Amino acid sequence: MYPKSIRDLIDCFKYLPGIGDKSAERMTFSMLNLPAEKINEFINTITNIRDNVKKCEICGNLCEDNICNICSNLSRNKKIIFVVEKAKDIYLFEKLGIYNGVYHVLDGLISPIDGIHPEDLKINELKERIKNDNVEEIILALKPSIEGETTMQYLKKILSDFNVKISKIATGVPLGMDMEYIDTLTLELALEERKDI
Amino acid sequence: MYPKSIRDLIDCFKYLPGIGDKSAERMTFSMLNLPAEKINEFINTITNIRDNVKKCEICGNLCEDNICNICSNLSRNKKIIFVVEKAKDIYLFEKLGIYNGVYHVLDGLISPIDGIHPEDLKINELKERIKNDNVEEIILALKPSIEGETTMQYLKKILSDFNVKISKIATGVPLGMDMEYIDTLTLELALEERKDI
Numbered sequence: 001m002y003p004k005s006i007r008d009l010i011d012c013f014k015y016l017p018g019i020g021d022k023s024a025e026r027m028t029f030s031m032l033n034l035p036a037e038k039i040n041e042f043i044n045t046i047t048n049i050r051d052n053v054k055k056c057e058i059c060g061n062l063c064e065d066n067i068c069n070i071c072s073n074l075s076r077n078k079k080i081i082f083v084v085e086k087a088k089d090i091y092l093f094e095k096l097g098i099y100n101g102v103y104h105v106l107d108g109l110i111s112p113i114d115g116i117h118p119e120d121l122k123i124n125e126l127k128e129r130i131k132n133d134n135v136e137e138i139i140l141a142l143k144p145s146i147e148g149e150t151t152m153q154y155l156k157k158i159l160s161d162f163n164v165k166i167s168k169i170a171t172g173v174p175l176g177m178d179m180e181y182i183d184t185l186t187l188e189l190a191l192e193e194r195k196d197i
Numbered sequence: 198m199y200p201k202s203i204r205d206l207i208d209c210f211k212y213l214p215g216i217g218d219k220s221a222e223r224m225t226f227s228m229l230n231l232p233a234e235k236i237n238e239f240i241n242t243i244t245n246i247r248d249n250v251k252k253c254e255i256c257g258n259l260c261e262d263n264i265c266n267i268c269s270n271l272s273r274n275k276k277i278i279f280v281v282e283k284a285k286d287i288y289l290f291e292k293l294g295i296y297n298g299v300y301h302v303l304d305g306l307i308s309p310i311d312g313i314h315p316e317d318l319k320i321n322e323l324k325e326r327i328k329n330d331n332v333e334e335i336i337l338a339l340k341p342s343i344e345g346e347t348t349m350q351y352l353k354k355i356l357s358d359f360n361v362k363i364s365k366i367a368t369g370v371p372l373g374m375d376m377e378y379i380d381t382l383t384l385e386l387a388l389e390e391r392k393d394i
Contacts, residue, residue, distance in 0.1 A: 002288060005242065009245075016231075017227050027216075030214050046236060047240055049229060088226045091199060
């Protein structure tokens with residue numbers, strides 16, 4: 001049996017999704033091998049995360065100010081809103097460097113089975129933004145799953161009152177992926193949404 | 198680009214061996230989703246690890262006292278020492294519940310290419326224990342790699358002055374493992390060390 005302080009840290013690592021017993025043990029013992037100053041860095045950076053990371057009051061992105069650097073950037077087009085499930089998704093698309101609009105984090109997807117209903121998401125906030133900023137286009141970039149599709153359908157319905165163009169990012173076979181590893185639903189969708197060439 | 202406090206934590210996670218960019222990002226964002234009290238638990242347990250975990254003065258095991266609970270256990274046989282590379286290995290063997298002797302952590306393996314020489318390991322401490330406790334048997338449980346074998350050969354030579362039985366744990370094909378996934382050196386060893394049945 002490990003000493004208590006070791007067991008406690010193993011249990012902490014297991015709070016992180018996808019981290020099981022083995023990984024948590026490995027990370028804890030790795031940490032035990034770090035020099036004290038690196039352990040201190042860990043303590044300080046986690047403390048910083050707790051104290052300094054907030055959600056952008058406009059879009060829900062993670063930031064250290066009240067407004068994130070995308071929303072506060074005057075050169076970004078506020079008339080196009082890219083809707084994502086969680087803040088991390090913003091960075092995936094920002095890395096592409098091809099989008100110049102702004103974002104909106106829903107903070108989840110509709111999933112009645114998990115008790116997540118429309119009112120639990122930042123949908124009213126999205127409607128407010130569309131109204132106040134005269135938004136012209138909404139791009140939905142939600143996971144192509146039952147929850148993602150349900151949320152997109154819901155948004156489509158609820159946003160039909162507004163004079164706004166709504167699109168969603170394409171589903172299909174990812175580049176370089178062997179067909180045999182793709183699930184049948186994706187293949188079906190890829191066939192349905194085939195494009196003339 | 199992530200906010201600075203997020204980037205800092207990602208960089209910290211990358212101090213842990215085997216954690217690359219993707220895993221570090223995933224863990225950082227998972228941590229951002231934890232409630233404040235769990236983040237506090239993380240900070241406290243890492244602080245505890247830093248302040249309270251020491252090495253047993255006798256065997257090098259990790260513990261919260263000066264002597265670990267294996268060395269301080271009067272029912273353990275001090276005449277048999279099980280030699281391991283690192284403290285974590287002790288727990289792998291302790292979980293089996295079949296060994297009643299004590300341990301000795303070398304704190305590494307001889308590896309001239311990495312600049313690790315015999316004097317960097319806890320070999321003198323092992324010799325002292327053998328002498329002072331009239332140890333009768335040494336079991337070497339080091340990784341079957343070049344470094345492990347070098348260290349075992351070195352220990353065999355240096356301990357030949359003592360009247361002590363030295364053995365090493367068996368190498369071979371692990372149970373349930375398909376032959377085709379086993380490297381050739383292991384297969385060679387498994388063949389060399391074949392046993393009559």
